[in-house]
Amino acid sequence: QKEVEQDPGPLSVPEGAIVSLNCTYSNSAFQYFMWYRQYSRKGPELLMYTYSSGNKEDGRFTAQVDKSSKYISLFIRDSQPSDSATYLCATSSFGNEKLTFGTGTRLTIIP
Amino acid sequence: EPEVTQTPSHQVTQMGQEVILRCVPISNHLYFYWYRQILGQKVEFLVSFYNNEISEKSEIFDDQFSVERPDGSNFTLKIRSTKLEDSAMYFCASSTMPGASNEQFFGPGTRLTVL
Numbered sequence: 001q002k003e004v005e006q007d008p009g010p011l012s013v014p015e016g017a018i019v020s021l022n023c024t025y026s027n028s029a030f031q032y033f034m035w036y037r038q039y040s041r042k043g044p045e046l047l048m049y050t051y052s053s054g055n056k057e058d059g060r061f062t063a064q065v066d067k068s069s070k071y072i073s074l075f076i077r078d079s080q081p082s083d084s085a086t087y088l089c090a091t092s093s094f095g096n097e098k099l100t101f102g103t104g105t106r107l108t109i110i111p
Numbered sequence: 112e113p114e115v116t117q118t119p120s121h122q123v124t125q126m127g128q129e130v131i132l133r134c135v136p137i138s139n140h141l142y143f144y145w146y147r148q149i150l151g152q153k154v155e156f157l158v159s160f161y162n163n164e165i166s167e168k169s170e171i172f173d174d175q176f177s178v179e180r181p182d183g184s185n186f187t188l189k190i191r192s193t194k195l196e197d198s199a200m201y202f203c204a205s206s207t208m209p210g211a212s213n214e215q216f217f218g219p220g221t222r223l224t225v226l
Contacts, residue, residue, distance in 0.1 A: 004153075036217075043115070043202050043217030044154065088154065097144070097167050097209050098156035 003027055006089055006102030014110050019076040023089035023102045026070065030091040030100070033065045035074045038086045038104065047087075048074065079109045113137045115218035117203050123224045124193055132188045132221045134203030143186045144204040144215060145178065147171070154202065160186065161209065193225045 006023040013019055021035075031052055036044035048063040050056045056063045064073040072089050089102040116135045124130050136143050145157040158168040160178050177189045186205075190197055200222050204215040 041219065043204075043219050045217065046214045049214070090154075097142070097159040098169065099146075099154075099215065100156070101154040103153050 003100050004089060004091055004102040007105055008103045010106040010108060012108045012110055013079060015079060015081060017079050017109075019074075019079050019083070019107060019109075021074040021076075021087050021089075021105050021107070023072040024070055025072065025091055025100075027091070027093070027100075028067075028070075029093040031094050032092045033063070033072050034090040034092075034099070035061075035063055035072075036088040036090055036101075038088060040085075044088055081109045081111050084108045115203055115205055115216050117201075117218040117221050119221060120219070121222045121224070123226065126195055126225055127192050130190050130193055130223065132190075132201050132203075132223070134186045134188075134205075134218055135184050136186055136203065136205030137216055138184070140205035140207050140216070142166075142206045142209050142213075143178075143180070144206075145188045146202045146204065146217075147199040148202065148220075149196075149199040157188070159209070166209070190223075193223075195225050198223055198225045 004025045033050045035048040037047045038044045050063045050065050053065050053067040060077045062075040086104040086106045088104040090099040118133045143160045146154050148154045156169050158172045159166045175191050179187050200220045202220045203218045206213045206215045
């Protein structure tokens with residue numbers, strides 16, 4: 001079983017729509033959960049960071065973690081064409097420096 | 112805004128050759144990382160480095176790989192004898208503190224093509 005699974009997409013939605021991106025993970029030791037955004041020909045850029053279960057909101061972005069079901073979500077409200085990118089979920093456990101990534105979901109927002 | 116830089120952006124090499132990928136981390140960062148992404152696959156952790164020592168490495172990071180901070184600014188990844196399966200995008204990252212709770216800033220990557 002893969003440690004972190006993510007639907008690779010691609011996902012296309014019209015501008016203004018709510019986008020839902022999801023990952024599942026298998027390792028119960030994971031406590032840190034991140035969403036990275038990657039534009040073409042660029043490195044991953046941290047978008048949201050969550051520790052343990054719960055919600056975190058930052059502007060149009062909301063990250064949710066449900067540790068009981070090992071499910072990670074990112075919601076984007078009022079999506080914009082500039083949100084078009086690949087979104088990577090990543091996890092890590094306490095005391096560990098390495099990030100374990102999902103495959104990434106390629107998102108396109110259609111104007 | 113400070114950023115991680117990597118050179119070259121694209122490296123083409125013959126199988127069996129040695130390559131050195133270079134990174135300049137953000138200047139006040141102390142922790143450095145290499146990740147790789149084979150085309151169509153996940154970003155995978157290779158190694159973390161602090162205080163001139165490897166602090167953590169993955170099973171991918173075998174004897175063919177080495178890392179070095181040769182001076183106060185550069186951080187390098189050397190692959191001694193490249194294989195076809197080493198073809199990938201290699202990302203350098205740096206952070207101020209260790210651990211996943213501290214943001215790792217990624218460079219734009221070096222695309223390595225082994226022929």
